[in-house]
Amino acid sequence: MSQLELETVETTGFACEPHFDDGKLAVSFSGTGDVAAIELLASYLKRVHTEAERLLVDEVACDFRKLLFMNSSCFKAFVVWIDTVKNAPRAYRIRFLTAPDMHWQRRSLEALRRLATNVVSVEDG
Numbered sequence: 001m002s003q004l005e006l007e008t009v010e011t012t013g014f015a016c017e018p019h020f021d022d023g024k025l026a027v028s029f030s031g032t033g034d035v036a037a038i039e040l041l042a043s044y045l046k047r048v049h050t051e052a053e054r055l056l057v058d059e060v061a062c063d064f065r066k067l068l069f070m071n072s073s074c075f076k077a078f079v080v081w082i083d084t085v086k087n088a089p090r091a092y093r094i095r096f097l098t099a100p101d102m103h104w105q106r107r108s109l110e111a112l113r114r115l116a117t118n119v120v121s122v123e124d125g
Contacts, residue, residue: 005054009044013032016029025048026062027062033067034074046084053090059095060093094119095122
């Protein structure tokens with residue numbers, strides 16, 4: 001059960017790349033989360049949740065350090081995911097890693113953290 005069943009996905013200017021090592025699941029996000037990325041991201045986060053449950057991980061790390069921008073519709077996909085995790089029978093933590101020089105990340109992710117302070121954390125990567 002340690003084989004990762006989650007692949008890298010891409011659309012024009014946006015990508016999600018999963019990593020699973022030593023029992024830890026992480027996803028690196030890069031590019032620009034704009035209108036072209038909304039459906040891809042919403043679908044991908046559902047699969048991340050399924051994989052996190054299958055692998056019984058305690059945490060999913062979301063690396064935003066290469067993410068240049070994300071619109072509100074893409075953030076909504078994270079709101080849905082966080083709500084799903086928060087209400088799951090076996091909740092896991094979601095840790096966001098930010099780029100210190102991209103101040104929008106910290107501000108926006110802090111709002112997500114407030115949705116579920118016992119599930120979500122935000123830190124400089």
